[in-house]
Amino acid sequence: MTRRLPPLNALRAFEAAARCGNFTRAAQELFVTQGAVSRHIATLEDWLSVKLFERGRHGIRLTPGGESYFASMRVALDQIEHGTRQLQQSPDEWLLRIKLPPTFAIRWLIPRLARFHAMYPRIDVQITTSHKPADFERDDIDVSIHSEPSPPVGQGYRLLFRETLLPVCAPALLQREPPLAQPADLAHQALLSSLNRPHDWQAWLEAAGVQGVDTRRGLKFENAAMAYQAAAEGLGVMVGVLAFVRDDLASGRLVAPFDLRVPTEGGYFMAWRADRPVAQRVRDFESWIAAEAAASES
Template identity: 85%
Template sequence: MSRRLPPLNALRAFEAAARCGNFTRAAQELCVTQGAVSRHIATLEGWLEVQLFDRGRHGIRLTSAGQSYFASMRVALDQIEHGTRQLQQRSDERLLRIKVPPTFAIRWLIPRLARFHALHPQVDVQITTSHKPADFDRDDVDVSIHSEPRPPTGAGFRLLFRETLLPVCAPGLIDRDPPLREPADLAQHALLCSLNRPQDWPTWLAAAGTQGIDGNRGLKFENAAMAYQAAAEQLGVMVALLAFVRDDLASGRLVAPFDLRVPTEGGYFMAWRADRPVPKRVSDFEAWIAAEAEAAEDHPIE
């Protein structure tokens, strides 16, 4: 017996509009016009012979019938999405998909990644960069690593390292006129930072007890990796995360002009799905990266 189903494109348009509460946002999500969404929903209402939305001057609102239909439709589509993801995951058991911020990838993960590949050559690694933590219900990722201002709650998280702030610069900047001898001398130098971390300079300057220096002035970059490069090129003084400059401090590429290091409540955390069994490739990566982070913290730079 054949199934009697309404037009599937109309169902997608209805679910998106009901979830978004707006035809325009639903159209943007589906990459179609608002008019197309409106026509799909009108087609669905005609097919069902039921009004699903009240349309008013100030927007749309689900009718009681629409609310009931949306609830059952959402469950059905969630099941389809879940089944699709399971099928994809079974076919991609060797693929580890990681989402990380650009600076973490460039300055911490990539220099160490060869060691993971040597231990697990059967695992293919795919890295994408973003400053937004992963939404595991929407993003095709296995692991997300991101910065949090304070420890997250719940399962599926592991702390990799805490954030410690310190100014760094190129060696040639220390004795340049004006020299860098004490924190007050920063008033005569360009302050470098990431647009994504606007509180780092104010936090460090407050801990140093420095008066009259605006921590929000200076040169700001889209991500911290660019600011670190600018510091190495003697453009100014960067407020750095210790974890990201250990190698530069050890090699002398960058120097810390002041002894003060300011720990924060924030840190970098690894996250994964906590609502299903953890794949072996994820648990292997978790064990490896935790050991790498611990090894780095056990070798402080003097």
């Protein structure tokens, strides 16, 4: 059976004009003149014998028939676009490139990554670690994960979890002298911290109402993952992020000498480009990591 279809160029012009609400913007998007768009719309209206737009002094507006046709046409064009992308997928279409801080990678993501690979065996993962925020214009990445006080601007994003601070140390440290019975006793302990998080100790101590503890002293590391390792080896007390020490607390490798847990304004956000269609590999990763984050917080 022969399909009875209107001119495809006219359909593209109609879809762009209806979506943009303006012949000029539609012309810019299609790289043609405004006159060409207007002629395509007129051709389509003649072919359909239906008026699609109301033309007025203040611009164009879809007629009821135009609105109905636009709704069905947009679905059809979306399906064609999706099928075309699926056909054109290259091996790189299944390469997921992630940029994130080293501590998040080591302490949280990598221990869970086998579960992602089991669910999505076609997706290969490439991890780059950095404390610098992602620049999607320059970085060759699909996804970034970083600690932010508020959602990233101009990007698609999902909040994974908020930060909660608490001191942690090796169990053996509690058996040594000097004692570590109350927060003020931290004045006599080696304080461990990350150079990238210089204010965490002060934030926790202020919430605990403790004064006289010099947070400038102690052992400072390039990243928090090294400080967590130092804490596990008994070098001192680390002010940690709860999400990164849950497993160690559950296993007894680390202990929390005090009950006080201090929420911060920060949170870990997953972000991706908002100015282009979201690749399926990114959608799959977002779905998976959101479920993992929810499970880890429960």
